[in-house]
Amino acid sequence: MLACLVPFAASADELGDGLATLWEVLWHQSGTPTRIVRWENDIRVRFSGINVDAHREHTLQALRAVTGEANVKLIDVTGQPDEKTANLTVEITPDDQLEDNQPCVTYLNFKVETRIDSGRVQMRDRDAWRCAHHEAMHVMGVRGHPAGQTVLSYFPWKIDGLLPLDRVMLRAWYSPRMAGGMTPFEALPVLADELVATVPAEQRQAAAQARDAFFANTIRQMHAYATGQGDVPAVVKRSGKSTGEGIRFGRSEMSYFLGIAYLEGATVTRDATEAVRWLERAATLGNRGAQAKLGAFR
Structure with a gap:
């Protein structure tokens, strides 16, 4: 656990960094804050492509690590009679495919932004080993690229195994308190509480105060x-993949998410007046979710 690495009393900055990391995983690299998506059924994986035997066991190790933390069942159906039932495909591609700045990629398919229906991972042959744990985290629905101590970082601290924050993310993502479709402000307290729970009991009150201060500053x-x-959030700037349109959409989504936060009292104190103000702003920007929510009030 994180608390086993550095005592909280000596690492308030580390706790703050951890909270910032958990917030950043809730942002897509296009510049848009995201909802929670996750698997609600077993993952049945099939391997394909070139040189599969060289990468299969290490990739399975990564997938077992993430599904183990999430308590999701993983079944390798490669070469089995029921191979066609796979809902996750891992493809090892030739080195001249994909892009140098994106040697591995995960695509998640869902009809609505709540439950993952299927997924596909592509990794170049020469990069598969270092990509396995990074893409395994994305497979589980964790879509952000935070700067902190996680295999999801663009500048990873570790590539051959999960870090403590990765385990915190997965336990929270698949905890009973979390649900598919949750907005960032609904999900953030679940993630943050999981991190605070790793702090020694005698220091937990101070950690909870730091968490609440982080919430207020983020809001x-x-x-x-x-x-x-x-300013545009740092996680968006670092990605190098955001666009003006993506950022405009992100601002619209954030207005909607703030409206929902105030409506439900998620991360903030419930305030109907503030909720309507933010929902009206989002609706004016063309946000359909906000338009529908306001319609329900009238």
Whole structure:
């Protein structure tokens, strides 16, 4: 656990970094804050492509690590009579496929942004070993690329195994408190509480206070971002993949998510007036979810 690495009393900055990392996993590299998506059934994986035998066991090790933390059953159906029932495909591609700045990629398929129906991972032959744990995290629905100590980082601290924060993410992502379709402000307290739970009991009250301060600061930043007055989040800048349109859509989504947060009291104190204000702003920007939610009020 994180607390086993450095005592919280000596690492308030590390706790803050951990909370920031958990917030950043809730952002897509296009510049859009995301909802929670996750598997609600067994994962049946099939391997294909070139040189599969050289990468299959290591990739399975990565998939077993993430599914084990999430308590999701993993079944390798490669070469089995029921191979066609696979809902996850891992393809090892030639080295001249994909892009140098994206040697591995995961695609998640879902009819609605709640439950993962199927997925596909592509990894170049020469990069498969270092990509396995990174893509395994994406397979589980964790779509962000945070800067912190996680295999999801663009500048990873570790590539051949999960880090403590990765395990925190997965336990929270698949905990009973989490549900598919949750907004970032609904999901953040679940993630943060999982991290606080790793702190020694005698230091947990201080950690909870640091968590609440982080919530308040994040809300202030997102108020500014949603209105176009604040800076673009660092996780978006680092990706190099955001577009002007993506950021405009992200601001619209953030306005909607703030409305839902105030409506439900998620991360913030429930406030119907604030909820309507943010939903109206999102609706004006063309957000259909906000338009539908406001329609239900009237």
